[in-house]
Amino acid sequence: MREGYTVAVVGAGLVGERLVAELRRREFPLKELRVLARSARRAVLAGETFEVGVAEPDAFEGVDFAFFAGTEGEKGAAVQLAREAIDRGAIVIDNGSDFRLDPQVPLVVPEVNSEALNDHRGLIANANCSTIQMVVTLAPLIREFGVRKVVVSTYQAVSGSGRSGVEALEDGRADVYPKTIAGNAIPLIGGVGEDGYTTEETKMREESRKILSLPELEVHATAVRIPVHTGHSESVYAETEERVSLSEVVEALQDAPGVVFCGNAGDFPTPLEVAGEPGTYVGRIRVEGNSITYWCVADNLLKGAATNAVQIAEALVGARV
Amino acid sequence: MREGYTVAVVGAGLVGERLVAELRRREFPLKELRVLARSARRAVLAGETFEVGVAEPDAFEGVDFAFFAGTEGEKGAAVQLAREAIDRGAIVIDNGSDFRLDPQVPLVVPEVNSEALNDHRGLIANANCSTIQMVVTLAPLIREFGVRKVVVSTYQAVSGSGRSGVEALEDGRADVYPKTIAGNAIPLIGGVGEDGYTTEETKMREESRKILSLPELEVHATAVRIPVHTGHSESVYAETEERVSLSEVVEALQDAPGVVFCGNAGDFPTPLEVAGEPGTYVGRIRVEGNSITYWCVADNLLKGAATNAVQIAEALVGARV
Numbered sequence: 001m002r003e004g005y006t007v008a009v010v011g012a013g014l015v016g017e018r019l020v021a022e023l024r025r026r027e028f029p030l031k032e033l034r035v036l037a038r039s040a041r042r043a044v045l046a047g048e049t050f051e052v053g054v055a056e057p058d059a060f061e062g063v064d065f066a067f068f069a070g071t072e073g074e075k076g077a078a079v080q081l082a083r084e085a086i087d088r089g090a091i092v093i094d095n096g097s098d099f100r101l102d103p104q105v106p107l108v109v110p111e112v113n114s115e116a117l118n119d120h121r122g123l124i125a126n127a128n129c130s131t132i133q134m135v136v137t138l139a140p141l142i143r144e145f146g147v148r149k150v151v152v153s154t155y156q157a158v159s160g161s162g163r164s165g166v167e168a169l170e171d172g173r174a175d176v177y178p179k180t181i182a183g184n185a186i187p188l189i190g191g192v193g194e195d196g197y198t199t200e201e202t203k204m205r206e207e208s209r210k211i212l213s214l215p216e217l218e219v220h221a222t223a224v225r226i227p228v229h230t231g232h233s234e235s236v237y238a239e240t241e242e243r244v245s246l247s248e249v250v251e252a253l254q255d256a257p258g259v260v261f262c263g264n265a266g267d268f269p270t271p272l273e274v275a276g277e278p279g280t281y282v283g284r285i286r287v288e289g290n291s292i293t294y295w296c297v298a299d300n301l302l303k304g305a306a307t308n309a310v311q312i313a314e315a316l317v318g319a320r321v
Numbered sequence: 322m323r324e325g326y327t328v329a330v331v332g333a334g335l336v337g338e339r340l341v342a343e344l345r346r347r348e349f350p351l352k353e354l355r356v357l358a359r360s361a362r363r364a365v366l367a368g369e370t371f372e373v374g375v376a377e378p379d380a381f382e383g384v385d386f387a388f389f390a391g392t393e394g395e396k397g398a399a400v401q402l403a404r405e406a407i408d409r410g411a412i413v414i415d416n417g418s419d420f421r422l423d424p425q426v427p428l429v430v431p432e433v434n435s436e437a438l439n440d441h442r443g444l445i446a447n448a449n450c451s452t453i454q455m456v457v458t459l460a461p462l463i464r465e466f467g468v469r470k471v472v473v474s475t476y477q478a479v480s481g482s483g484r485s486g487v488e489a490l491e492d493g494r495a496d497v498y499p500k501t502i503a504g505n506a507i508p509l510i511g512g513v514g515e516d517g518y519t520t521e522e523t524k525m526r527e528e529s530r531k532i533l534s535l536p537e538l539e540v541h542a543t544a545v546r547i548p549v550h551t552g553h554s555e556s557v558y559a560e561t562e563e564r565v566s567l568s569e570v571v572e573a574l575q576d577a578p579g580v581v582f583c584g585n586a587g588d589f590p591t592p593l594e595v596a597g598e599p600g601t602y603v604g605r606i607r608v609e610g611n612s613i614t615y616w617c618v619a620d621n622l623l624k625g626a627a628t629n630a631v632q633i634a635e636a637l638v639g640a641r642v
Contacts, residue, residue, distance in 0.1 A: 155545065155547065179591050179593070180593055183549055184549060184592060185476045185547060185591060187554070187556070187591075187605050188605070192587060196567070196585060196605070196607035197607055220609070222614060222616065224476065226548070227547070228504055228505060228506060228547075228548070229504055233508070233545075235545065235556075237541050237558075246517070266509065266513055268509055271505060283508070284509070284517070286516065286517035286541075287517075288516070291541060293472075293543060295545075
């Protein structure tokens with residue numbers, strides 16, 4: 001490991017801020033930390049003042065790792081700038097969705113498929129927030145029991161849409177979601193494809209298949225926005241190859257990297273408690289025959305975005321995962 | 322049909338009030354409408370002033386139909402008073418959960434199994450709110466295609482817990498739910514049984530089996546409270562016997578009694594819009610092979626409670642259902 005790396009964070013929104021916070025909290029070996037955005041300004045991110053630079057090609061001179069925070073529903077800055085950064089010697093870790101399904105781009109959740117980092121070409125994609133916590137919890141079940149089919153329903157927080165989502169919930173901002181989110185549940189995240197699935201639901205299927213190396217995995221996802229600030233929850237049903245027992249499932253999840261098992265009786269994780277925590281929390285496990293049903297919660301800005309991205313960089317420099 | 326019936330509503334909470342409103346709105350043939358509760362008082366329910374009487378045996382003299390509003394999580398008044406009311410000639414329709422699984426008590430959702438009313442013994446059970454909207458939407462799919470397995474995740478409103486649930490959401494009342502409900506999602510409704518399922522989830526399985534006359538139906542339910550005032554939503558996955566097509570499924574649901582189909586592209590029902598409406602609203606239908614995934618919403622106090630109960634009485638007197 002070198003003494004320290006020059007890191008650029010591209011984006012000063014909620015994910016950009018969490019990237020700064022996670023690089024500091026996890027003590028990523030930093031020589032220099034730059035924040036880049038559309039326009040130059042002074043900004044306070046995670047309690048630290050930055051002279052934000054303009055995200056343009058030359059801003060990546062000397063950068064070892066460039067984290068692109070990504071944006072929801074539009075092409076991210078990585079589409080314009082990733083190649084420029086790579087050409088200047090940076091490894092790009094993109095939280096946006098533009099490159100995730102590109103066969104030449106590893107899509108990595110380090111607890112699940114860090115081996116995919118071995119043949120990157122300078123660009124690594126961070127997975128969709130809802131996908132990350134699902135595959136972290138599915139991977140041990142797949143490893144131990146084999147899983148052929150998943151039915152998942154999400155309970156997604158507004159901060160997944162960035163600051164505008166938070167404004168929609170807290171201030172009634174009306175141009176963010178198709179319907180009022182305060183006091184409501186909106187079963188539509190992204191556009192609707194020809195098969196009736198939304199882009200969010202399709203990401204959960206296609207990204208999971210890629211990360212888990214299970215191109216045939218059945219994933220029936222329903223992605224729903226609810227009036228929660230931060231923390232995505234998921235109700236997951238997984239069908240295994242063979243009959244399993246509750247104790248086997250609990251053991252597999254307790255031992256799984258990145259998973260925090262919350263017990264199985266009256267206790268369970270909720271987004272209000274998990275917001276701000278880096279792990280993926282699991283509870284309410286039920287097992288019948290060859291089916292496993294459980295509840296999992298993760299901070300969509302941390303494990304669902306910033307934490308996972310920093311873990312990718314850590315894996316690349318040989319630090320902890 | 323007689324000229325009019327003497328009706329007693331037992332309970333002056335949210336469901337009691339909706340029972341009064343639905344009896345009026347649906348123009349149930351009333352000769353007299355009494356409201357009974359634990360203590361006598363003057364109360365305004367659905368804009369109408371009542372001299373509320375004490376719910377005691379003699380209060381049921383001359384009553385033709387007694388609607389018990391039911392309570393969540395404790396024995397309802399029907400346990401004490403249903404027999405007294407029946408002995409005095411009343412037909413009791415109980416919204417509580419005490420008698421639902423009693424083999425001698427019909428458990429009825431009129432669109433689905435009104436034939437079960439043929440052999441009642443004076444007592445008819447109204448089903449659980451989450452169960453009603455699920456079976457209304459599953460019944461046409463079962464009729465047309467056969468369904469062997471259901472995976473359902475709920476998004477339940479606080480008014481399902483009565484006025485105290487609304488106070489927990491709106492005023493932060495802390496003794497209603499196991500954790501803060503404002504800005505949160507709580508995957509625990511009722512107590513946890515030995516198999517890990519909560520009472521609410523078990524109701525959804527056992528009541529559905531009884532109403533649908535499918536004692537072997539697989540139902541994997543996860544019941545979750547979210548910060549919504551009124552209107553339960555459900556993400557439902559149903560596996561059919563044979564492969565189905567989207568157009569067949571849409572047609573079956575469009576033709577189904579009690580179902581309001583909201584279209585299948587960008588439009589979909591939400592609880593904020595469905596609150597106050599008597600139907601069961603369906604959207605987001607996706608079909609792959611032999612699986613059907615959809616979203617349904619109903620007012621938990623109306624179709625989930627009061628409307629269904631009044632429909633039962635209508636079926637008994639030969640009025641519309």
